Amino acid sequence: MSLQLYNTLSGKKEEFIPLRGKQVGMYVCGPTVYNYFHIGNARPFLVFEVLRRYLKYKNYDVTYVSNFTDIDDKVINKAKEMGCTYSEVADRFIKEYFQDADYLNIGRADFYPRATEHIADIIGLIQRLEEKGFTYVVEGDVFYDISNFKEYGKLSKQNLDEIKIGARIELDERKKNPYDFVLWKKAKEGEPKWDSPWGAGRPGWHVECSAMSAKFLGESFDIHAGGEDLIFPHHENEIAQSEAASGKIFAKYWMHNGYLKIDNRKMSKSLGNILTIRELSQKYDGSVMRHFLLSAHYRSPLNYSLEQMEQSKNSMETLNNTVYNFNFILKKNLGNSATDRKSKKLSDTVDEMVEEFNAAMDDDFNTPKALSTLYLLAREANIYLNEVPDKNKEVVKKVLQFYKDFGTTILGLKYLSELDEQEQISKEDIEQLIEKRERARKNKDWQVADQIRDKLNSLGVIIEDTAEGARWKKH
Ligand SMILES: [Zn+2]
Known part of the structure; x- marks a missing residue:
């Protein structure tokens, strides 16, 4: 089409x-x-x-x-x-x-x-x-x-x-x-x-x-x-x-x-309910916010509420977990004979999701429908994960490629778990997080500051607070 x-x-x-x-x-x-x-x-x-x-x-x-x-x-x-x-x-x-x-x-x-x-x-x-x-x-x-x-x-x-x-x-x-x-x-x-x-x-x-x-x-x-x-x-x-x-x-x-x-x-000044992205960035991961903004058709009204954000958070978590699990098993010694029925079925599902994704986007840029293909695949992928003892390497790669091409390259979602697992955090990302932590500290927002420090620690980044500001090193 x-x-x-x-x-x-x-x-x-x-x-x-x-x-x-x-x-x-x-x-x-x-x-x-x-x-x-x-x-x-x-x-x-x-x-x-x-x-x-x-x-x-x-x-x-x-x-x-x-x-x-x-x-x-x-x-x-x-x-x-x-x-x-x-x-x-x-x-x-x-x-x-x-x-x-x-x-x-x-x-x-x-x-x-x-x-x-x-x-x-x-x-x-x-x-x-x-x-x-x-x-x-x-x-x-x-x-x-x-x-x-x-x-x-x-x-x-x-x-x-x-x-x-x-x-x-x-x-x-x-x-x-x-x-x-x-x-x-x-x-x-x-x-x-x-x-x-x-x-x-x-x-x-x-x-x-x-x-x-x-x-x-x-x-x-x-x-x-x-x-x-x-x-x-x-x-x-x-x-x-x-x-x-x-x-x-x-x-x-x-x-x-x-x-x-x-x-x-x-949203209006008189109601005092204007929310800046800067404020929201202290509360939510960028991909959760992004997910929320893509969760309604662009021509429809979109309603921000704590429940909606909770939903986006859960949805991102599902995607994060799926990508994490698939990256994890990819490191194992997997077989390569794409012949068993369940591997073939999952491979076919990826093809179907590619088609559905394209059909949704071609129909006046329907991002909520496009997003749904990521979950439909996650459901099948998790069944595969639990039920198939000898997983097929090519199929595992194909699933990950789908999340990369459609979730990340087109929809712009970054999977936290992938970042953790592969330790692919760039210097710019680290410095951005440190800047964010500095701001939180200035605002006496200790909880956010600590969360960022813990996240960086989990990525192998150690922060030292000095008189001249924060210094960091990777171990
Ligand atoms: Zn203009």
Whole structure:
């Protein structure tokens, strides 16, 4: 079967046919870097990067771009709060972003453009829109005039008269139409600014993504993705800008993930229930968190609760144990005649699971169903383990290869037991854990600190706490 993806633009599942053969361009809206990212932000970053892994497995050559919004009101306000420059805020939280992304094992994008590094591209795009009559200027602010873009609203399919003007639509009497939006903002006193044909100022949010995606992926590319809260107005505005400027289709497939809830309630500042990945990383192994984020279909809402996390923990434990046991018996002197009935049956099950995994992912990227193949195989594998005295080496290897190719390479799950058994912990992993322990100690979180020390000990890493910080050695 071919890969089918749900396209928000058409409102249905479509066969995935890239614009340029095996070359695929993918753009995922990244964070505004003024804070640690929360579990709701993590969902698009993680799930769409799994889609990229799957496309690679299907032999597509993927260029993956994710931006950092490093200038906007939130960044500027944070700089005031912290008493530093806006770029220091951005640098700091980009660093924090990578630390949390590594904890979740989110693969690196090919490009991470920052808005302030592409001011000339952004100005160029606004100029093209100006030449084509899509803009107007009021007191140094440049606005996009949606009345000239006839297809405005085609992504969100909302009746524009019914969209509530409020949080997402800035009420500004200088606008011709309430849905017009700012492309270039005139500088306010004391704020960072760049020169432009319209005077000193800074870019609006929507125009960044249009300019930077075109720069790295061309005017038309394959997949544009993000959380469903970005459909309107952010992605609708990106389409209006990009398609008005180029006269071409902007992105062919628009993919959006569903909301993340906390105990069935919306996550919000006012409810005080925002959970950052940094906080969660003190409680859960990265693969447990990852498992949780993949445990619902990306378009469905996902609910965080202690019970859900407990389930993900148990599920990971099942996988960890299976991989551990299979690695363990592989070290024994196993026979190689793949003829007995039970070995053949297990070998056939692996083949079936490969097919089921692919069918699930091909059907609009159904990760919960894909995950279930890992357990179905675990069940059969454990029966084999208990019932067959002379295990077959090739079949044992085949099972492990399945967990590696589909669990680790595509879904990004790391099996703890495999790490322990093979002592394959890298220098970077050790240093990351030590850093995490140092932070826990600073926060007087002794239990976490001790757990990390014990884990490192079990991997043969000895920590010595010195006046200059922790030192480690392997024995
Ligand atoms: Zn964007």
